[in-house]
Amino acid sequence: MRLKDKVAIVTGGAHGMGEAEVRLFAREGAAVVIADMLTKEGEAVAADIAASQGRARYVQTDVTSERDWERLIAETIAAFGRLDILVNNAGISGSSVGDVDGLDGWNKLLSVNAASVFLGTKHAAAAMIPNGRGSIVNISSIMGFVGSADSHPGYAASKGAVRLYTKAAAAKYGPAGIRVNSVHPGYMPPMLNATNAAGRASKIEATPLRRLGEPIEVAFGVLFLASDEASFVTGTELVIDGGYISQ
Ligand SMILES: NC(=O)c1ccc[n+]([C@@H]2O[C@H](COP(=O)([O-])OP(=O)(O)OC[C@H]3O[C@@H](n4cnc5c(N)ncnc54)[C@H](O)[C@@H]3O)[C@@H](O)[C@H]2O)c1
Numbered sequence: 001m002r003l004k005d006k007v008a009i010v011t012g013g014a015h016g017m018g019e020a021e022v023r024l025f026a027r028e029g030a031a032v033v034i035a036d037m038l039t040k041e042g043e044a045v046a047a048d049i050a051a052s053q054g055r056a057r058y059v060q061t062d063v064t065s066e067r068d069w070e071r072l073i074a075e076t077i078a079a080f081g082r083l084d085i086l087v088n089n090a091g092i093s094g095s096s097v098g099d100v101d102g103l104d105g106w107n108k109l110l111s112v113n114a115a116s117v118f119l120g121t122k123h124a125a126a127a128m129i130p131n132g133r134g135s136i137v138n139i140s141s142i143m144g145f146v147g148s149a150d151s152h153p154g155y156a157a158s159k160g161a162v163r164l165y166t167k168a169a170a171a172k173y174g175p176a177g178i179r180v181n182s183v184h185p186g187y188m189p190p191m192l193n194a195t196n197a198a199g200r201a202s203k204i205e206a207t208p209l210r211r212l213g214e215p216i217e218v219a220f221g222v223l224f225l226a227s228d229e230a231s232f233v234t235g236t237e238l239v240i241d242g243g244y245i246s247q
Pocket of ligand 1: 190
């Protein structure tokens, strides 16, 4: 029970890595709010957790909307009394925005993947400051360190923004007892499912451990940063990539 009595929000928690984090956090004793736009999936995950004696609820949220953030934090505190942990996980891939050189795609990637992290951190920190503690984990990517010609360059730009915004937020909110760290997953499903077989094979070949990752392998790292075990860890980067950016 590494998160006993903690209250957490996980954005993008209805699917993929976010879902793995929600289920792990609930098993470790947290009450978890799933903030996503996928209502059917989010409600199903919350019901599943409740059926096994866990505490979870789904709140429909578009992470690019400041109004939605205000409502999400208010509903979390109304339901569970406080906020201890935010995982800014929601994101979209560089191949989901169409034209790989389009300004619309650039703006969408920066909005969903990066501006959302700024909004969420700002509003969560405001709710955590009265408690004098809190942990915010921002999901960046290996593409926060290196580029790739495979998809819209706005993806790497958005993930690089998350990496350095995290350090600025750690400096800003550290004196209030709030830790802010970034996590950098390597290639894995479900985001990688859209990649063709040849693309997957080349990514496996470029990964020293010679395989794709699994969402639970990221969730364990996020759990550490969210928990009190990481009480002196802030402003840093946890890379979970099978060694991809080590070479
Ligand atoms: N899978 C990978 O290979 C990989 C690698 C590095 C980083 N990441 C990052 O990990 C995170 C999770 O990715 P995943 O692979 O689990 O993908 P996924 O598509 O399964 O999950 C993303 C979730 O975010 C939600 N979401 C998207 N836009 C949203 C919005 N505006 N408001 C609220 N929710 C929204 C989606 O509904 C979905 O549930 C993303 O930030 C992604 O960039 C993934």
